[in-house]
Amino acid sequence: MRTRLTILLLLTGLALQPALAGSWGRQEPRREPPRPQQFRAPPPPPQRPQNFGPPPGRPVSRDDAARRAQQMSGGGRVLAADPAEGGYRVRVLKNGEVRSVYVPGQ
Numbered sequence: 828m829r830t831r832l833t834i835l836l837l838l839t840g841l842a843l844q845p846a847l848a849g850s851w852g853r854q855e856p857r858r859e860p861p862r863p864q865q866f867r868a869p870p871p872p873p874q875r876p877q878n879f880g881p882p883p884g885r886p887v888s889r890d891d892a893a894r895r896a897q898q899m900s901g902g903g904r905v906l907a908a909d910p911a912e913g914g915y916r917v918r919v920l921k922n923g924e925v926r927s928v929y930v931p932g933q
Contacts, residue, residue, distance in 0.1 A: 887932050893917055896928040 887895075893905045896917035903921030910916075914932040918925055 887914065887930060889915060892930040895930050899928055899930075900926050 889908045889910075892915035893908045896908070896915075896919055897903060897905055900919045900921055903919040903926070906918040906920055906925065908915050908917045911929070915930045917928045917930055919928060920926075
């Protein structure tokens, strides 16, 4: 008889535990489904200045020609800047390749 009473009390306690905790018959609050993320196109790349020349009326120096040739070829090491036909012929080393760039004098 004691065993039956003990089992009955244990089962009653297990059955009443959710009710005592306050969640008996309570539903989970509804959660909205996640919204799909909108695709955003990446911003356009910055524009490189197209005017590599000096201000009008000023002749190009050897250093200016070397700097402009380096910008025009996308970087690299300037090997030489020689005067040629009213401007400079600049040789630039980039990725193991020597490029020859003509920079007008005016």
